[in-house]
Amino acid sequence: MRRCASFVLILTLILPSMAVGADDATLPGYSPQTSQTEREWEAKFRAIPDPANLRETMKRLSARPHHVGSPYDKDNAEWILARFKEWGLDAHIETFDVLFPTPKVRVLEMLEPVKFTAKLEEPALAVDPTSNQKSEQLPTYNAYSIDGDVTAPLVFVNYGLPEDYEKLDRLGISVKGAIVIAKYYESWRGVKPKVAAEHGAIGCLIYSEPKDDGYTRDDVFPQGPMRSSDGVQRGSVMDFAASSPGDPLTPGVGATPDAKRLSLKEAKSITKIPVLPISYGDAQPLLAALKGPMAPDEWRGTLPIPYHVGPGPAKVHLKVESNWDIKKVYDVIAKIPGTSAPDEWIVRGNHHDAWVNGAEDPVSAQASLLEEARGLGLLLKQGWKPRRTITYAAWDGEEPMLLGSTEWVEAHAEELRQHAAVYINTDGNDRGVLNMGGSHSLEHFINGVARDIEDPESKMTVWQRLQLNRIAEAKSADERKELRQRADLRIDALGSGTDFTAFLDHLGIATLDLAYGGEDEQGIYHSIYDDFYWYTHFSDTDFVFGRALAQTVGTSVLRLADAEVLPFEFVNLADTVQKYTTDLKKLLADKQDEIRERNLELEEGVFKATLDPRRPTVAPSKEEVPPHLNFAPMQNAADALTQSAEHYQKALLQKQASLNQEGDRAALRILNQKLIESERRLTDAAGLPRRPWYTHLLYGPGVYTGYGVKTVPGVREGIEQKRYAEAEGEIARVSKALEAESALIEEAAQQLEHLAP
Numbered sequence: 001m002r003r004c005a006s007f008v009l010i011l012t013l014i015l016p017s018m019a020v021g022a023d024d025a026t027l028p029g030y031s032p033q034t035s036q037t038e039r040e041w042e043a044k045f046r047a048i049p050d051p052a053n054l055r056e057t058m059k060r061l062s063a064r065p066h067h068v069g070s071p072y073d074k075d076n077a078e079w080i081l082a083r084f085k086e087w088g089l090d091a092h093i094e095t096f097d098v099l100f101p102t103p104k105v106r107v108l109e110m111l112e113p114v115k116f117t118a119k120l121e122e123p124a125l126a127v128d129p130t131s132n133q134k135s136e137q138l139p140t141y142n143a144y145s146i147d148g149d150v151t152a153p154l155v156f157v158n159y160g161l162p163e164d165y166e167k168l169d170r171l172g173i174s175v176k177g178a179i180v181i182a183k184y185y186e187s188w189r190g191v192k193p194k195v196a197a198e199h200g201a202i203g204c205l206i207y208s209e210p211k212d213d214g215y216t217r218d219d220v221f222p223q224g225p226m227r228s229s230d231g232v233q234r235g236s237v238m239d240f241a242a243s244s245p246g247d248p249l250t251p252g253v254g255a256t257p258d259a260k261r262l263s264l265k266e267a268k269s270i271t272k273i274p275v276l277p278i279s280y281g282d283a284q285p286l287l288a289a290l291k292g293p294m295a296p297d298e299w300r301g302t303l304p305i306p307y308h309v310g311p312g313p314a315k316v317h318l319k320v321e322s323n324w325d326i327k328k329v330y331d332v333i334a335k336i337p338g339t340s341a342p343d344e345w346i347v348r349g350n351h352h353d354a355w356v357n358g359a360e361d362p363v364s365a366q367a368s369l370l371e372e373a374r375g376l377g378l379l380l381k382q383g384w385k386p387r388r389t390i391t392y393a394a395w396d397g398e399e400p401m402l403l404g405s406t407e408w409v410e411a412h413a414e415e416l417r418q419h420a421a422v423y424i425n426t427d428g429n430d431r432g433v434l435n436m437g438g439s440h441s442l443e444h445f446i447n448g449v450a451r452d453i454e455d456p457e458s459k460m461t462v463w464q465r466l467q468l469n470r471i472a473e474a475k476s477a478d479e480r481k482e483l484r485q486r487a488d489l490r491i492d493a494l495g496s497g498t499d500f501t502a503f504l505d506h507l508g509i510a511t512l513d514l515a516y517g518g519e520d521e522q523g524i525y526h527s528i529y530d531d532f533y534w535y536t537h538f539s540d541t542d543f544v545f546g547r548a549l550a551q552t553v554g555t556s557v558l559r560l561a562d563a564e565v566l567p568f569e570f571v572n573l574a575d576t577v578q579k580y581t582t583d584l585k586k587l588l589a590d591k592q593d594e595i596r597e598r599n600l601e602l603e604e605g606v607f608k609a610t611l612d613p614r615r616p617t618v619a620p621s622k623e624e625v626p627p628h629l630n631f632a633p634m635q636n637a638a639d640a641l642t643q644s645a646e647h648y649q650k651a652l653l654q655k656q657a658s659l660n661q662e663g664d665r666a667a668l669r670i671l672n673q674k675l676i677e678s679e680r681r682l683t684d685a686a687g688l689p690r691r692p693w694y695t696h697l698l699y700g701p702g703v704y705t706g707y708g709v710k711t712v713p714g715v716r717e718g719i720e721q722k723r724y725a726e727a728e729g730e731i732a733r734v735s736k737a738l739e740a741e742s743a744l745i746e747e748a749a750q751q752l753e754h755l756a757p
């Protein structure tokens, strides 16, 4: 699983004057000599990944459904293990015992005003050879929906987000005691039943709207890549953002056989109301039977019906029951021991389980991971000796909610806290530009890697293609100016929705999340049609972007594993923190303005004047204007961070030439330990308010977005959710962490300066 971004890539003319980073420059963290050697190994590595292998691997791993607990899931894990071993890596399978519900009963029918029974079934297609593996396919359902049997009037709630319910309030419509029907996307799907339950709904349907991933965008499968009228998006609805991901019965600890387990009733992350995903074929009769006010313009989709909100007269019966079984997940772990710094670890992962056949999600990127591992095996045979220890992980149980990776991280938390320097994640790959997300201390590093990878289509570097695409899409002259002048392209802050979550958010391990994409539309996400036939007709059909991904991530792994000094860089981090501070001040000011304006309009009678008695609406209520908050501690801490970051950068440049001098091994070790510690300093063991599992103070999934990141989540969500005193407390806490980070970077700079000569 990962966020399914559907944006259109705009191709631009190549500007020959645009500068590309010189690839003969000394690599950060290396001396000129070791940099040269490193570049030679990297070039050898990049010649290895082969599209023909990627294709064969995809064919093998996606040949049958391979969800958690299925025979082919285990079979794939064993096959991956055998490949790691064949390539000379020290590999094993580590298992955990996790709660994984599968469907027992699924009923959806309309009782009034007309009778209709939903199909809840994706048909096999003659042209698509794996779509008929019915006996092995998981039926369409949302995992971790609570069991329930409810009958109630239906209400259409748009995407089912908090702001949609504010609109419903204005329309005078309550969902209390109703079953809601929400569209997929715009948030983590588990947010929809969560918000519905908070507003008193007793059941939730989620449907795939053709405007979002169906015929409105392109032809439907099998003529095109989009979702057909029977296509359904399976998926987890676990409320992980408000509690924790991983096995719901063993939060915070590895789900080993002897782990203490909660009872099902005590598990916090299971939904409060029953949920079922449906196709637009099943949704259309239900939506067509709604009356009540017309849905606001922006809520309406492209089905040939008037979109009313309800409630009713459509009355539906929803029944959902699961088998609440404990299943085994099989994480495949391969190690390459480091030579001179074996206790500094680089970890690289991608999941291998899928909802059904999962050619795109996750096999497209799992295949790249395996090509990387094969490549590293070949380099080892040619005499390459990584300085640090490298771990390759093929996670199981990602789809239900990051089960394999979370349990592994929780089980190994102590050693990971001490040793893990960086985690690199992928989860699916398509054609297009490089999407880079991660910790901003790695922003400069990953920009450097992107400057060394060739784009398979334009033949420019993937960095340059991304820069030019961003210029084409930029919304303002300021944005374009920054894209042309800033040395590095900004990377996205990470929310959640894939396996990096426990590494970054729980332990504070610096993280990267990478993928190519943006050129092709797709509407097969989590359906039986995400398979080899679809991928080889509508995505990276010749696997050249699969090769580019293996080259990108493999180069990153090599460069991180071999550097004398871990290539963290803090000037971009400080720049990002400055930006967040400005953003938060603006968020509060905008909120104050908005409430002031609304209060004024209430006094003026704007809502009375605009009331159409035939389409009645309810005026909002007056609200207190948010108080001012003291951002000074955060601003001061951000300034201190900027200073120490610049100091560190200067020190590193000065010492670059002597980095590989013998005699300073112990000093380098101390320096690297400080660098490993740098992301941990941005965490607080007490965790975010009401969700102690999440300890990172700069990045976290939003409680009401799930996938989408909330940067500086304690402060931001405090403001958004109107807990102003809490937000002020969080500003102080974040400031303290930033001060500790500056102090550490300052120590690292001094450590560098004391290196001989």
Ligand SMILES: [Zn+2]
Binding pocket: 001, 002, 351, 361, 362, 398, 427, 428
């Ligand atoms: Zn995935």
